[in-house]
Amino acid sequence: MTIKSRYLSAVALICVFSCAAVCASTWRLGLLGDGGALLISKKRQPLTLAPGLVNEYASKNTENFVLGGGFDVAYDLPINSVWHTLFGIRGEYFRAPDQNNRGVVHPLINQGGNFDRLDYHYKMANYLLLGNVRWLWALRNSVLHPYVNMGVGVAWDHLFDYTEVTPDGSTAAPMRTPFRGRTRSQLAYGFGIGVERLKKNVGMQIGYEFLALGRGQLGTTSVQSTNEVLKTKPIYMHLFELAFDIVI
Amino acid sequence: MFTKHNIFLAIATSVCSTIAWASPIFTVTPMSSSFSVTKGTTAEMQYDIRNVSGRSLTITNESVSQSSNVTSDAIAADSDCENSTLANNADCTLDIDVTGNSVGSDTVSPVVCAFNGQLCSTVAVGTSTTVVPQNTFNCATNSTTKECRVFTSEGTYKGDLSEGSGAVNTATCQSDASGVTKGNCICEKEAAAQGYGHPGHWRVWLSTETSGAISNIRYTSGGSLKYVRAGDTNTEVAAQGDLIGVNLTNSIKANGVGDFCVYTATQGSTGVIPGGGEKDCNGWTSTAAELGSVANGNAEGTNSIAVIGGWSRASNDECPGPLLCNKNLYLYCFEIPQ
Numbered sequence: 001m002t003i004k005s006r007y008l009s010a011v012a013l014i015c016v017f018s019c020a021a022v023c024a025s026t027w028r029l030g031l032l033g034d035g036g037a038l039l040i041s042k043k044r045q046p047l048t049l050a051p052g053l054v055n056e057y058a059s060k061n062t063e064n065f066v067l068g069g070g071f072d073v074a075y076d077l078p079i080n081s082v083w084h085t086l087f088g089i090r091g092e093y094f095r096a097p098d099q100n101n102r103g104v105v106h107p108l109i110n111q112g113g114n115f116d117r118l119d120y121h122y123k124m125a126n127y128l129l130l131g132n133v134r135w136l137w138a139l140r141n142s143v144l145h146p147y148v149n150m151g152v153g154v155a156w157d158h159l160f161d162y163t164e165v166t167p168d169g170s171t172a173a174p175m176r177t178p179f180r181g182r183t184r185s186q187l188a189y190g191f192g193i194g195v196e197r198l199k200k201n202v203g204m205q206i207g208y209e210f211l212a213l214g215r216g217q218l219g220t221t222s223v224q225s226t227n228e229v230l231k232t233k234p235i236y237m238h239l240f241e242l243a244f245d246i247v248i
Numbered sequence: 249m250f251t252k253h254n255i256f257l258a259i260a261t262s263v264c265s266t267i268a269w270a271s272p273i274f275t276v277t278p279m280s281s282s283f284s285v286t287k288g289t290t291a292e293m294q295y296d297i298r299n300v301s302g303r304s305l306t307i308t309n310e311s312v313s314q315s316s317n318v319t320s321d322a323i324a325a326d327s328d329c330e331n332s333t334l335a336n337n338a339d340c341t342l343d344i345d346v347t348g349n350s351v352g353s354d355t356v357s358p359v360v361c362a363f364n365g366q367l368c369s370t371v372a373v374g375t376s377t378t379v380v381p382q383n384t385f386n387c388a389t390n391s392t393t394k395e396c397r398v399f400t401s402e403g404t405y406k407g408d409l410s411e412g413s414g415a416v417n418t419a420t421c422q423s424d425a426s427g428v429t430k431g432n433c434i435c436e437k438e439a440a441a442q443g444y445g446h447p448g449h450w451r452v453w454l455s456t457e458t459s460g461a462i463s464n465i466r467y468t469s470g471g472s473l474k475y476v477r478a479g480d481t482n483t484e485v486a487a488q489g490d491l492i493g494v495n496l497t498n499s500i501k502a503n504g505v506g507d508f509c510v511y512t513a514t515q516g517s518t519g520v521i522p523g524g525g526e527k528d529c530n531g532w533t534s535t536a537a538e539l540g541s542v543a544n545g546n547a548e549g550t551n552s553i554a555v556i557g558g559w560s561r562a563s564n565d566e567c568p569g570p571l572l573c574n575k576n577l578y579l580y581c582f583e584i585p586q
Contacts, residue, residue, distance in 0.1 A: 052303075053363045107367055108273060111302050116270045116369075171272040171372050176309055176365030223364040 028074040028086065032243035034209065038066035038096045041233040046109060050225045054110035057120070057230055059103035066237055068094040072132065076247070086134040090151060094126040094213075094237070101232070105164060107172060116172040118164045122179075126213050126235065127156040128188055136196060144195040147205070155188035157216035157235060179218040179230060186214020192241065203245035211237040273301045274360050274369035276342075283356070284378040284443035285348040293375065295342040297360050299334035306333040309361035312344055313374065329360070348379035378443055387446070387473075387583045393488050396583040397478035400501045400510060400547045401438045407511070407529030407536070407573025409434060416441045427532045428454050428464060435581035444478050446583060453545075453560070453580035455514040456531045461560075462514075465582040467491055473585065477502075494552055496559055500580060501547035508547040509567035510578045512560045515543060515553055529573035537572045544577060 040062035048054050074088030105118040130151035138145045160181030164174035194207015213235040220229055275298045285291040299305050307329050329340040344358060355374035361367060387396035403415025409430045411418055421433035431452030439450040455461045467473060474488040477500065484497045501508055513528040527543050529535070546566040551558030557566065 049366050050363045053367055055367075108301060113302055114270050115273050115301070166370065169372060170270070171274075171276065171369050173359045173361070173368035173370040175368060176311070176361060221366065223366060 025078065026076045027248050028072075028076055028088070028203065028245040029248065030072045030074070030203070030243050030245035031069075032072055032090070032092070032205075032241060033067075033069045034092075034239040034241040035065065035067045036237060036239035038062060038064045038094075038100070039236045039238070040101070042103075043231075043233050045230060047228045047230060048226050049221070049228070052110070053108065056106040056109045057103055058106065059101065059232070062096075062101050064096050064100040066094050066096040066239075068092050068128075068237075068239065070128070072243065072245075074132070074134065074245070076136075082138055082140070084134075084136040084138060086132075086136060086149075088132045088134070090128070090130045090132045090153075092128040092130075094128065096124060100124070101159075105172070116170040117167065118170065118172045118174060119167050120162065120164045122162040122218060123160050124216060124235075125158045125160075126216075127158070128211070128213065129153045129155075130188065130190060138198075144197055146193070146195050147207070148191070148193050149209075150189075150191045152187075152189045155186050155213035155235075156183050157186055157213055157232075158183040159216045159218045159232070162218055162230075175221065177221045177223050179221055182217055182219035182229070184214070184217050186216075188213050192239075194241065198247070201247040203247060205241070205243040205245070207241050209237075209239045209241045211239065213237065271300065272369050273305075273362075273367060274298065275300055276358055276360060276369055276371045278371070278375045279341075280375075282376050282378070283346065285346050286443075286445070287348040287351055287379050290345050290347045293344045293346050293356065293377070295344070295358055295371075296339050297329050297334075297342050298339035299336055302336055304333060304335050305362040305367075307331065307340070307360055307362060309359075309365045309368070310342060311359045311361075313355075313357040313359070313370075346377060351379050353378045387449070387585050393474055394472050394585050395474055395476055395481075396585065397444060397481065398475045398485055398500055398580065398582045399438070399442070399444070399478035400508075401434065401579040401581060402442065403438070404507075404576035404578055405434065405511070406576060408533050409579075410535065412576030428452060428456060428459065431532060431579060432464070434579060438579075438581055439478070439583075442478070444583075449584050450581050451584050453510075453512055453514060453582055454528070454532060455512070456528045460514065461512065462492065466584045467582075469493060475582070478581075478583070492552075493554060496550040496552075499548045499550050500559060503548045507578070508549075509562065509575075510545040510547050510580055511543075512545040512580065513543040514545070515556070515561035535574045537574045545580065547578060547580070 042059050042061045044056060044058045046054050046056045070092030072088050072090040074086040076084055076086050078084045101124055102121045105120055107115050130153035132149055132151040134147050134149035136145055136147040162179040166173060190209055190211040192207050192209030194205050196203055196205045215232050215234055217229050217231040220227060277296045279294040279296060283293050327343040329342045332340045342358060354377050356377045357370050357374035359368050359370045387394050404412035405415060406412055416437045418434050418437050421430050425433050431454050435450040435452045451465045453461045469492050470489040475485040475491060477483045477485055485500055486496050544562055544567050545560040546562035549559040553560035557563035
């Protein structure tokens with residue numbers, strides 16, 4: 001260890017211990033709710049369902065309102081009397097309005113014709129578990145304390161209730177056995193900014209958060225002779241977040 | 249140089265080249281545009297199935313949309329589409345057993361699939377299917393009380409019984425008959441169109457100067473005949489022997505459903521209105537407007553035919569006059585005993 005690094009280590013230790021004397025570490029337990037925009041880009045995907053049968057599934061842009069709710073548990077480790085670092089775990093469940101993921105089926109595209117189409121839609125729910133880090137700037141003489149947070153974890157994207165509908169004027173009929181639902185675990189990450197109001201042992205945070213939840217996919221049908229499945233483009237959310245913590 | 253003509257051509261060419269009209273994979277075509285089945289019975293409906301996909305396809309599944317009034321999920325065993333492999337542009341006949349569950353109408357839409365149900369086609373417009381009442385009447389039997397049916401025509405007709413609005417196709421009636429005989433023919437067509445069955449036993453309620461409607465429908469006062477609504481055989485119109493001389497139990501047509509003025513030329517205990525040609529559109533051969541007031545009935549009325557203001561002779565308040573032979577009015581059709 002060089003002299004310089006030893007010096008830096010000593011300074012850090014002094015900072016931590018000096019703060020520990022005046023800023024005690026605490027745990028926080030909280031509930032959070034958020035709402036905002038669910039965004040998935042459109043995609044055209046040919047699927048081979050059987051030898052000689054290729055349908056194209058053209059999804060539309062998903063731009064819908066999504067609601068979420070969950071919990072967070074955090075360990076508040078003050079760096080000094082102004083800066084806090086909160087290490088935590090956050091779990092959340094998101095659900096967009098039903099049938100918000102829509103598209104058009106172009107059947108038998110391998111035949112080269114322009115055949116009557118079908119409309120399709122399916123539902124989606126997302127479960128999220130993130131390891132979260134929050135840096136909080138506890139400004140003196142201010143009731144609001146700004147913060148920045150980042151998280152990395154796992155999202156379980158559950159796509160289900162795939163349904164096909166015959167549009168007016170079309171003679172195409174829905175497939176008799178629809179795609180099954182599937183839950184797919186994906187790498188998820190997010191970051192956000194906001195402000196906190198801490199009064200006695202209760203904290204309230206209001207902020208913006210961006211989440212990326214990976215890509216979802218439906219299952220196969222029970223009669224399908226291939227393993228090809230319908231997949232989404234990456235799932236993004238822009239959320240307005242409101243959370244309440246109890247400091248213990 | 250751009251002229252209006254050139255601009256129009258350019259736009260039309262552009263639109264036509266960008267619009268690619270979609271086509272079916274299977275065409276599913278009903279062999280008749282409408283279909284009826286008697287409640288509690290099963291009848292066979294047929295569709296032509298043609299493969300227009302551009303390649304050979306094997307039909308792996310057939311089904312029919314479910315509805316409340318008819319059950320049509322049974323595909324008849326003799327359907328030659330069962331597991332058929334159809335070359336491009338080849339066709340087969342799909343037979344569907346349709347069972348009438350309750351009186352009313354429904355739309356039947358068969359679905360034909362290939363690739364184990366993963367590629368399916370149906371009809372663009374489902375086939376209108378009517379479930380008609382069960383044949384519980386006994387107008388044709390020799391029982392003491394013969395329950396016969398009566399209804400108001402769906403279409404309207406002029407004084408010469410030519411077709412007015414909403415009339416069924418009576419082309420053969422128009423060319424082959426005249427007068428009351430044409431009216432009887434129209435009632436036969438109307439009864440068939442509405443699925444009432446018993447062909448050859450429907451007569452019109454029209455009188456002429458020399459012949460009364462009562463005899464045309466083979467009615468005898470105090471006899472064995474009673475009448476019910478054809479579309480609702482639980483509703484009695486006239487008790488046994490009570491069609492003439494007393495009020496009806498219920499009107500011939502349900503109240504509040506469409507218009508109700510009917511050509512009759514029939515009033516009083518004998519049924520024949522005095523005055524002849526002035527009242528019966530010259531034996532139901534004229535559409536002239538100058539013949540004067542023509543007797544007409546109120547299909548929503550129940551008062552006896554012996555009075556003005558009843559089911560066979562409406563008052564001016566009910567069917568404002570003068571009702572001339574160029575008006576489009578309904579007809580009463582009665583089922584007659586054997």
